[in-house]
Every structure is written in C-alpha cells, then in structure tokens.
Amino acid sequence: MFDRRFVQYFDWGLLGLILLIGLLGLVTLYSAVTSATPTPQKTLYFKQMIWYCAGMTGMVFSFSINYKSLYRWSLAIYAVCILLLIYVLIMGKYIGGARRWLILGPVSIQPSELIKIAVIISLARYYSKHANPRGFTLSELLTPFMLTIIPFMLIVKQPDLGTAMVLVLIAGAMTVFVKIERRSLLCIITVCTITGPLVWFLLKGYQKKRILTFINPDRDPLGAGYHIIQSKIAIGSGMIFGKGFLKGTQNALSFLPEQHTDFIFSVLAEEWGFVGSVFILFLFLVLIIWGLNIAYKCRDPFGTILAVGATAMIFWQVFINVGMAMGLMPIVGVTLPFISYGGSSIVSIMICVGLLMSISMRRFLFE
Amino acid sequence: MGKYLKTSDTDWYKQRLIKVMICVAGAFFILLLRLFYLQVIQGQELRRLSENNCIRLQSTDPSRGMIFDRNGTLLVDNRPAFDLSIILKDAKPVDRTIEKLAKLIDVPVSELMKKLKHGKGVSSYKPILLKQDIGRDALAAVEVQKFDLPGIVVNVKARRHYINRQSAAHLIGYLSEINSDELKSGKYPECKGGDFIGKFGVEKVFEPFLKGKRGGRQVEVNVMGQVVKVLKTVDAQPGQNIYLTIDHILQEKAEALLEDVAGAVVAMDPETGNILVMASSPSFDQNAFVDGMSHKQWRSLISNPLRPMANKAIQGEYPPASTFKIITAIAGLEEGVIDGNTTMHCPGYYKYGNRIYRCWRRGGHGSVNILKALSQSCDVFFYQVGQKLGVDKLAFYAKACGLGSATGINLENEAGGLIPTASWKKRRTGIAWQGGETLSVAIGQSYDLATPLQMLVLTSALANGGTRYKPLILKSVKTADGDIVIQNKRQVIDKLPASKKTLAIVKKGLWEVVHNPKGTGRIAYIKGIDISGKTGTAQVVGRKNNPDLSEKDLPDHFKAHAWFVAYAPSVDPQIAVAVLVEHGEHGSSAAAPIAREIIRTYLEKDKYNGA
Structure with missing residues (x-):
C-alpha cells in the first residue's frame, strides 16, 4: 500500500508551517498557564502536548485516507456526528453551565468540534455534485441549509454560541464560494432585511438585552465589558516589542478570563508586542493562502470545495478569536487554532490540515 | 460543456479562488490595523493602565429584603457594619501595616496574621478579609490613619439584624456565611465566599425573594x-420585602x-389558613449566627436536651393523646x-382479653354519651368505640383528618407524624397487630404521633365547618418600592371526612369541654369569649408498667406532655390554637391557660391596635 510517491508529493511546506505555529502556541500556553496566580496549572501544558500527539495521529489518519473516499462516506460521517451531538445533549457532562463534553474514559471530547468537519465534507459533496456556473438557486440551497441548521440548533442548545456561529460562517463561506444565483441572493437579502426587525419586535425584553450585550460588551461592564477592557489593556501594553516571555502582567494576575483558551492572543500580544503579533498573524495568513492554493491546484470539484471548507474553518476561527481579543467582535468562545488550550479544538484543526495534505498530495496521483 | 461543472480545470473555480x-487578505489587513491602533497608537496609555492593573472590578452587595409581620411591624432589617480587608499588592510593607492596624483596632497581631495565612493563594489584587464588623470607634481610628495604612480597605456591609431577639426565631430563621459545600453545590451561582445566605426558616425558604x-x-x-x-457602575437591585402572616404582638405573648x-x-x-403565631420554646438568638458563632456556642446549642434549634411546632412529634x-x-x-x-358505662376501667385498660379517672364516669365522653375525656367510652372500629378504620379517618403526613407548610423539615395500621406494624416489626393496641390508638397513645401544626389544621377545619386549609406563613411579597409581587390566597387541602351532623355533635362536645363545669378544659373558660377546645395528656412512659406510680412522683423527663387545641369564638371562629407543653403533665393545667391567653389577646386585639 505504501507508495514512494507519498514522500515525494507530501506537502512538507504545510507540515513545517503548522509545526512552527504549534511551537509558538506551546510557548505562549506555557506563559499563560505558569504565570497565572495563584495556582499555576502546569498540568494543562502537558495535557496540551498529549493533545498535540493525538492531533498528529488524527492528521496522519486523515491524510492517509484518500479524500475521494470521503465523498462516499460523507453521509455516514455526518450521521454519526449528529448522533453524538444528540447524545451529548442528553447524557453529556455539565461543565460551566453547558453540556458540551462527551466523557470517554480519561478524555472528554466535544462533538461540536467534529461536526464542523462533517458539515464541510457533506457540503463539499453536495456542492461539487450540483455546481454550475449560474450558481445555486433557493430550492437547490434547501439541502445545504438543512445540513447546517440541524447541527446548528443542537449546538445552540448546549449552549455553545461560538461554535454554532463558526459553523454557520464556514457553511456560508462555502456557499458563497460555489456562488448563489443572483435572483436567489437578492431574495435572501430581502427576506433577511424584512424579517430581522420583525423578529426583533417579537423578542422579549431580556432577550433583546442579551443580544445587545452580545454585540456591544460595554453594556455589561461587570462581565464581558470588563473582559474586553482587560484584554485590550493586555494587548496594547505590549507596545511594539512586547514585555518579553513570561513578563506579561495582565495574564499573571488572572484578570484575563480563560487566558489559556479564548484570550490566549492577549497573552501573546502582551509578551511579544506588535512585532510578534504581526508575525503570528502573518503565519496564519500564509497558512490560509496555502490552503486556498491547494484548492486552486486541485483538479476535481469535490477536492477544491473540501479544501475551501477546511481553510474557511481555520480562517474564521483565527479572525473571530483575534478580533474578539481586540474588541472588534462580540465575545464568543472560539479557540485560536494550534494555540489555544483545548483537546477537541486541536484535534479537529489537525484533521482539517490532514485533509488539506491529502488533497494536496493526491493531485499528482492518477487513478 | 454540460450543465454541471465536472472538473476544476475550468477557470471558473480558479477565478473565484483569487x-x-x-477577501482573506482584506480581513487580515483589518486585524493588522486594529493591532497597530492598540499597540502603537494607544500603546503608551494602555501600558500605563497595565502597570498597576489600575482597572479593577468592585462588587456592590444588594440590600436584603426586610421582613415584616402581618400588620407591617418590622421584624428583620439590615444595619451597617464595617469590615476591614487588606489588598496585599498595595499594602507594602505588609508586616508594618498589619502591626499598625492591630494597635489601632486592638486586636492581637497573631489573629490578623492567621487571617492572612488563610487568604493565601488569593490573588494579591483581591481583598482578604481581616476583621468583620469593627465598632465605630475602631473605624474612626482607621479612617484618621488611612494614609499610614496602605492597602487597608474599609467596606461598609449591610448586616442582618433581628430586631426582637429570639422572637419567632424558628419561623424567621437566620442568615449565616455560605460554606464551601454550599458554594460547590452549584445552588448558589451568584454567591462567592464570605456572602451570607439564608440557612433556616423563612430566610432560607424565601431566599430568592429576599436576596436581590x-x-x-x-x-x-x-x-x-x-x-x-x-x-x-451597575446598581445593585435590592431584595424584595416579605410580609409574614404572623401577628408580632400575639407571637411575643405566646413566647x-x-x-x-x-x-x-x-x-x-x-x-384562611394564615398562621398567626408559631412559637417554639426554648428559642435561640439569630443574631449570634450572623455575628459568627464559636464552635463551643454551637455545640452547646445543639447538645441542649431541650432542643432549642428544633421548631417544635412543625418538627416535634408527640402522641396526640386525648386530642385524638x-x-x-x-x-x-x-x-x-x-x-x-x-x-x-364507665366503671373506671375496661377489660379487654385478660388485661385491664384504665380510664384516666380512677372512679369512672358512670353512664357516658358522646358529649360527656368528649367533655370529660372518658377513655373507656373511646376504648369501646375504637375496638368496634378496628385499627385500620381509625387510621383511615386519622389520615383523612391530615395526620400521618406533613401539612405542606412552606418551611423545611416538617415532620409527618405517624398513624399506625395493622399492615404497617407487621411490615415494621414483623409482629401482627394486637387487639389491645387498638384501644391505645383510639385514645391517641401507642404508636400515634402528631405535630402541633397537624393538630392545629384539624382543629381549624372543625372550627370552620370541615375544610382543611393549607397553613400559610407568607402574606405578601413587595418590591422595595412597595409594589405587590405576590399576595397569598387560601388553599384548600381537602374536607374532613365528616357530615354536618357529625361535626355539630363533635363541636358541641368541644364546647362542653370548656363550658361544662366538669369539662377537662374548664380552666380555659373566660366570660364573654366563647371558647371550644380539647385537652390531651400524652404519656411518655406506659402506665401499665407501674400502674400505681402517681404522676407527681415521676421524674420531670417522664412526665406527660400537655396538649390543648382550641378555637374561638365557637360560632364564626376567628382563631384556632394548638398548644403543646413538653412534660407539662396535664393538658388542662399546663396547656389550656396558654391557649386561653392567646385567644383572649387576639380577640381583644382592637385594644392593642390602638382603636
């Protein structure tokens, strides 16, 4: 089964890129978990290394299978992930006010991370099968809509707004990529602009308040608004060259909430300054362009759309996470790929990268 | 080319990918601009804010709702208390600051140091509590020396204040500091260490209204x-005020x-079922719980044989005796x-099998009908009624009258009492029911157990013509501005299992208890107020083991419990009362006068209400 061409055509550049980002992530995480008083959570750091290994395994697995066979398996993968989501809603462990985790022995996983990949594969299958230059009409978009809305509702129910939002954005990006037919697009926009205010009118007072706070964290100065201020102070105080490794003070005082997951970018920006932040953003940009280039070079529609989807997932998470830390976006729990702490997030991102590698490598292999 | 795109060789995908x-480059450019703005343009200012972690969050506690009686008399409010805390990061040098402070507030340095050690592991930017509720003098001293005491913070905190010491303590309950188990339980998501929560009584049950x-x-x-x-600033929202159904003056009278x-x-x-009085004796000082109690104080409270921490009105289970x-x-x-x-015919005893069951009156009551049997509490009459009915019929009626199960009052730990049946005893002890036991059950002894509240609900039902109302303690809930949030309504539990005719006979009997010169409750008679009632004397030790021992010779803790249940006026009643005095010997002598005085005070309330 092993083919020498695997070595020859393997996307070494992509591997090097994610190893570099991953390494920077570990360094940042080390700072985030060690200088956090009162109790350094060093175990988190070692756990994260183990998760990287698990992620690597997931990556090797996903690039070693031929992505074309995913075309056939997409429905089964999707169904399994949906079942896991339903299971977690009923039986999942309740942590921090949400049912997201599925406990499998010593590890806990979030099916909501896996469903993102399942949706990407299913949409890639549907869109590649029906793609045409005039774009998709409303009736043709019904299936993709259903494929997205079902897991979306299940994730909102957990509740995990961040992941649900990312899921919709990925699906949206893929749909826009394969083009929406002009009249259908107009129709969608009109319906949205009309129903938006109508729905707003129907919402109850406290629901409106929650949405307004979500959009503008300043309305909640004791919660999200305070987090945003602290995060902005942390980032800004890094100035041009940063305070240096382990010298971040905002982080050290555990003023930043969730500094090892959602707000890890603040830690990074404080310690490495503008120079370091631009560097890491640049690496992410290269990674994303690299993924799009794989789509560009791929010769079959399924592979192209799959690569676009996988890249969209990385893009949105980077954009939302960094934007949130800088106060550009509402505060939602979205992880920064390769850098935030979190097993399921690492594994799902690595699987995405594996898919990209698989597509990249197989453009040379003819059947 | 067909309708569908087959391969990505077409430039179509490539154009779109470009x-x-x-778009991606544009998005990253936005991030870059924002980063530049924060780190380069605003960098200096944000660095300054970060140096001392200048931006901090301080929480303000809401004021807890107050508690009033039915007439709006204030029972529980909040008073200001001054707490001293230290923020380590600001208090450099810590040792000298602590020493100075110790001198000012006259507390040994070691005690403050102990608090510091306790607070280890807390972020150095978070205040550690040193001393709660320092007096006004100490406060003045600290305020004057403020600039010599870096990092020392004075917080004004509202403290719960129970105005009438020990009054209605069991009903109102108390607040005390949340403990670590409660914090971990997840039932108090908004609480943090050091917060006070309701732990007992109304303070606990109505916590959601009160807390704000x-x-x-x-x-x-x-x-x-x-x-x-x-x-x-986000303003704290004050808790809602609670109006209880109790009457403060009557409550103090009972106490x-x-x-x-x-x-x-x-x-x-x-x-209506509105509880007017709920007193349990001995009581305890609720303020001691708020101030923090020493281990010793707590031990002496819970090891007291008179059980001051138990609300005997709802938790005390006693044989109902003749009230049954x-x-x-x-x-x-x-x-x-x-x-x-x-x-x-009552000769003073009743022979069942080869055993003698005595009437409380040695000489007997002679010829007895139901009215005389009730008013003079003839045991022999009821032995025979009970024997004819059998234990299970008796149990059926007792349960239908609300005994054997909790009344459902909105307080924790209400006891349900016990009404035995033949199958219950078989299940419980493995021994079959004995016919003689039915006789004891018929006069409320043996296994029968009831709480004063259960007997009260029964008496009330008798008084109002047969409806059992759920006992209520909450009259209304109002916002701090006085808007009514909740107004209570009477709730029917069910009807007594008795016809009008039956009720009329029983009520006549109870009237005679007080009004007949030979009635056992004659002592409750007051001219001008028409009281009906029933006495009860619940034996603690069986009379059969030492039949010749007179009650007077018994040691105190073997003396019988005294019951009196009553209502007044007999027609169109306004109040029902249940009194239980532990080891009070006779219902007539120990309990009836208390019930009488409560009724008198209540029916003459216009006098004290300033009419």
Whole structure:
C-alpha cells in the first residue's frame, strides 16, 4: 500500500508551517498557564502536548485516507456526528453551565468540534455534485441549509454560541464560494432585511438585552465589558516589542478570563508586542493562502470545495478569536487554532490540515 | 460543456479562488490595523493602565429584603457594619501595616496574621478579609490613619439584624456565611465566599425573594489601591420585602407564656389558613449566627436536651393523646358505631382479653354519651368505640383528618407524624397487630404521633365547618418600592371526612369541654369569649408498667406532655390554637391557660391596635 510517491508529493511546506505555529502556541500556553496566580496549572501544558500527539495521529489518519473516499462516506460521517451531538445533549457532562463534553474514559471530547468537519465534507459533496456556473438557486440551497441548521440548533442548545456561529460562517463561506444565483441572493437579502426587525419586535425584553450585550460588551461592564477592557489593556501594553516571555502582567494576575483558551492572543500580544503579533498573524495568513492554493491546484470539484471548507474553518476561527481579543467582535468562545488550550479544538484543526495534505498530495496521483 | 461543472480545470473555480484570497487578505489587513491602533497608537496609555492593573472590578452587595409581620411591624432589617480587608499588592510593607492596624483596632497581631495565612493563594489584587464588623470607634481610628495604612480597605456591609431577639426565631430563621459545600453545590451561582445566605426558616425558604441582585463598578485605582475614578457602575437591585402572616404582638405573648417551659404554640385563622403565631420554646438568638458563632456556642446549642434549634411546632412529634378523641369520635359517628345518644358505662376501667385498660379517672364516669365522653375525656367510652372500629378504620379517618403526613407548610423539615395500621406494624416489626393496641390508638397513645401544626389544621377545619386549609406563613411579597409581587390566597387541602351532623355533635362536645363545669378544659373558660377546645395528656412512659406510680412522683423527663387545641369564638371562629407543653403533665393545667391567653389577646386585639 505504501507508495514512494507519498514522500515525494507530501506537502512538507504545510507540515513545517503548522509545526512552527504549534511551537509558538506551546510557548505562549506555557506563559499563560505558569504565570497565572495563584495556582499555576502546569498540568494543562502537558495535557496540551498529549493533545498535540493525538492531533498528529488524527492528521496522519486523515491524510492517509484518500479524500475521494470521503465523498462516499460523507453521509455516514455526518450521521454519526449528529448522533453524538444528540447524545451529548442528553447524557453529556455539565461543565460551566453547558453540556458540551462527551466523557470517554480519561478524555472528554466535544462533538461540536467534529461536526464542523462533517458539515464541510457533506457540503463539499453536495456542492461539487450540483455546481454550475449560474450558481445555486433557493430550492437547490434547501439541502445545504438543512445540513447546517440541524447541527446548528443542537449546538445552540448546549449552549455553545461560538461554535454554532463558526459553523454557520464556514457553511456560508462555502456557499458563497460555489456562488448563489443572483435572483436567489437578492431574495435572501430581502427576506433577511424584512424579517430581522420583525423578529426583533417579537423578542422579549431580556432577550433583546442579551443580544445587545452580545454585540456591544460595554453594556455589561461587570462581565464581558470588563473582559474586553482587560484584554485590550493586555494587548496594547505590549507596545511594539512586547514585555518579553513570561513578563506579561495582565495574564499573571488572572484578570484575563480563560487566558489559556479564548484570550490566549492577549497573552501573546502582551509578551511579544506588535512585532510578534504581526508575525503570528502573518503565519496564519500564509497558512490560509496555502490552503486556498491547494484548492486552486486541485483538479476535481469535490477536492477544491473540501479544501475551501477546511481553510474557511481555520480562517474564521483565527479572525473571530483575534478580533474578539481586540474588541472588534462580540465575545464568543472560539479557540485560536494550534494555540489555544483545548483537546477537541486541536484535534479537529489537525484533521482539517490532514485533509488539506491529502488533497494536496493526491493531485499528482492518477487513478 | 454540460450543465454541471465536472472538473476544476475550468477557470471558473480558479477565478473565484483569487477573489477569496483577496477577501482573506482584506480581513487580515483589518486585524493588522486594529493591532497597530492598540499597540502603537494607544500603546503608551494602555501600558500605563497595565502597570498597576489600575482597572479593577468592585462588587456592590444588594440590600436584603426586610421582613415584616402581618400588620407591617418590622421584624428583620439590615444595619451597617464595617469590615476591614487588606489588598496585599498595595499594602507594602505588609508586616508594618498589619502591626499598625492591630494597635489601632486592638486586636492581637497573631489573629490578623492567621487571617492572612488563610487568604493565601488569593490573588494579591483581591481583598482578604481581616476583621468583620469593627465598632465605630475602631473605624474612626482607621479612617484618621488611612494614609499610614496602605492597602487597608474599609467596606461598609449591610448586616442582618433581628430586631426582637429570639422572637419567632424558628419561623424567621437566620442568615449565616455560605460554606464551601454550599458554594460547590452549584445552588448558589451568584454567591462567592464570605456572602451570607439564608440557612433556616423563612430566610432560607424565601431566599430568592429576599436576596436581590448584586451590582458592581469598574474603577481605576492609584498605586495605593485607592479609587481615583469610577468608570462604570451597575446598581445593585435590592431584595424584595416579605410580609409574614404572623401577628408580632400575639407571637411575643405566646413566647412569654412559654418562657419557662419547652413546647410550642401555633395559631391560625381558621377561615384562611394564615398562621398567626408559631412559637417554639426554648428559642435561640439569630443574631449570634450572623455575628459568627464559636464552635463551643454551637455545640452547646445543639447538645441542649431541650432542643432549642428544633421548631417544635412543625418538627416535634408527640402522641396526640386525648386530642385524638376528636378523630375517634368522628370515625365512630360516621361509621355508625355510635350515634348522638349511644350511652356506655364507665366503671373506671375496661377489660379487654385478660388485661385491664384504665380510664384516666380512677372512679369512672358512670353512664357516658358522646358529649360527656368528649367533655370529660372518658377513655373507656373511646376504648369501646375504637375496638368496634378496628385499627385500620381509625387510621383511615386519622389520615383523612391530615395526620400521618406533613401539612405542606412552606418551611423545611416538617415532620409527618405517624398513624399506625395493622399492615404497617407487621411490615415494621414483623409482629401482627394486637387487639389491645387498638384501644391505645383510639385514645391517641401507642404508636400515634402528631405535630402541633397537624393538630392545629384539624382543629381549624372543625372550627370552620370541615375544610382543611393549607397553613400559610407568607402574606405578601413587595418590591422595595412597595409594589405587590405576590399576595397569598387560601388553599384548600381537602374536607374532613365528616357530615354536618357529625361535626355539630363533635363541636358541641368541644364546647362542653370548656363550658361544662366538669369539662377537662374548664380552666380555659373566660366570660364573654366563647371558647371550644380539647385537652390531651400524652404519656411518655406506659402506665401499665407501674400502674400505681402517681404522676407527681415521676421524674420531670417522664412526665406527660400537655396538649390543648382550641378555637374561638365557637360560632364564626376567628382563631384556632394548638398548644403543646413538653412534660407539662396535664393538658388542662399546663396547656389550656396558654391557649386561653392567646385567644383572649387576639380577640381583644382592637385594644392593642390602638382603636
């Protein structure tokens, strides 16, 4: 089964890129978990290394299978992930006010991370099968809509707004990529602009308040608004060259909430300054362009759309996470790929990268 | 080319991918601009704010709702207390600051150091509590020396204040500091260590109304940790005020009457179920719980044999004794075992099998009908009624009258009492029911157990013509501005299992208890107030083991419990009362006078209400 061409055509550049980002992530995480008083959570750091290994395994697995066979398996993968989501809603462990985790022995996983990949594969299958230059009409978009809305509702129910939002954005990006037919697009926009205010009118007072706070964290100065201020102070105080490794003070005082997951970018920006932040953003940009280039070079529609989807997932998470830390976006729990702490997030991102590698490598292999 | 795109060789995808790449580059450019703005343009200012972690969050506690009685008399409020805390990061050098402070407030340094050690692991930017509720003098001293005490913060905190020491302590309950188990339980998501929560009684049950909502403010502090600027404020929302159904004056009267004894008094309005009095003796000082109690104080409270921490009105289970004869009478009349005219002979004892069951009156009551049996509490009459009914019929009526299960009052740990049946005993002990036991059960002894509240609900139902109302303690809930949030409504539990005719006979019997010169409750008679009632004397040790021992010779803790249940006026009743005095010997002598005084005070309330 092993083919020498695997070595020859393997996307070494992509591997090097994610190893570099991953390494920077570990360094940042080390700072985030060690200088956090009162109790350094060093175990988190070692756990994260183990998760990287698990992620690597997931990556090797996903690039070693031929992505074309995913075309056939997409429905089964999707169904399994949906079942896991339903299971977690009923039986999942309740942590921090949400049912997201599925406990499998010593590890806990979030099916909501896996469903993102399942949706990407299913949409890639549907869109590649029906793609045409005039774009998709409303009736043709019904299936993709259903494929997205079902897991979306299940994730909102957990509740995990961040992941649900990312899921919709990925699906949206893929749909826009394969083009929406002009009249259908107009129709969608009109319906949205009309129903938006109508729905707003129907919402109850406290629901409106929650949405307004979500959009503008300043309305909640004791919660999200305070987090945003602290995060902005942390980032800004890094100035041009940063305070240096382990010298971040905002982080050290555990003023930043969730500094090892959602707000890890603040830690990074404080310690490495503008120079370091631009560097890491640049690496992410290269990674994303690299993924799009794989789509560009791929010769079959399924592979192209799959690569676009996988890249969209990385893009949105980077954009939302960094934007949130800088106060550009509402505060939602979205992880920064390769850098935030979190097993399921690492594994799902690595699987995405594996898919990209698989597509990249197989453009040379003819059947 | 067909309708569908088959391969990506077409330039179509490639063109679109170029556009996607441009969009991505644009998005990253936005991030870059923002980063530049924060780190380069605003960098200096944000660095300054970060140096001392100037922006901090301070929470403001809501004021807890107050508690009033039915007439709006304030029972519980909040008073200001001054707490001292230290913020380590600002308090450099810590040792010298602590020493200075110790001198000022006259507390040994070691005690403050102990608190510091306790607070280890807390972020150095978070205040550690040093001393709660320092007096006004100490406060003045600290305020004057403020600039020599870096990092020392004085917080004004509202403290719960129970105005009438020990009054209605069991009903109102108390607040105390949340403990770590409660914090971990997840039942108090908004609480943090050091918060006070309701732990007992009304304070606990109505916590959601009383607690209010925490507020806070974002502040900028200087190097000394002092606030220089308030950035944003969210006001705390005060808790809602609670109006109880109890009457404060009547409550204090009941407590005065119970002063030297252990026992309980409960009273309610028979037409609504509103509890007017709920007193349990001995009581405890609720303020001691708020101030923090030493281990020793706590131990002495819970090891006191008179059980001051138990609300005997709802938790105390006692044999209902002769008050149970109300039920035996109802059962006998309803089942046709007796009627209004049935007479029996009481020679002072009743022979069942080869055992002698005594009447409380050695000489006997002679010829007895139901009225005389109730008013003079003839045991022999009810032995025979009970024997004819059988234990399970008796149990059926007792349960239908509300005994054997909790009344459902909105307080924790209400006891349900016990009503035995033949199958219950078989299940419980493995021994079959003995016929003789039925005789004891018929006069409320043996396994029968009831709480004063259960007997009160039964008495009220009798008084109002047969409806059992759920006992209520909450009259209304109002916002701090006085808007009504909740107004209570009477709730029917069910009807007594008795016809109008039966009720009329039993009520006549109870009237005679007080009005007949030979009635056992004659002592409760007051001219001008028409009281009906029933006495009860619950034996603690069986009389059969030492039949010749007179009650007077028994040691105190073997003396019988005294019961009296009553309502007044007999027609159109306004109040029902149940009194239990532990080891009070006779219902007539120990309990009836208390019930009488409660009724008198309540019916003459216009006098004290300033008419």
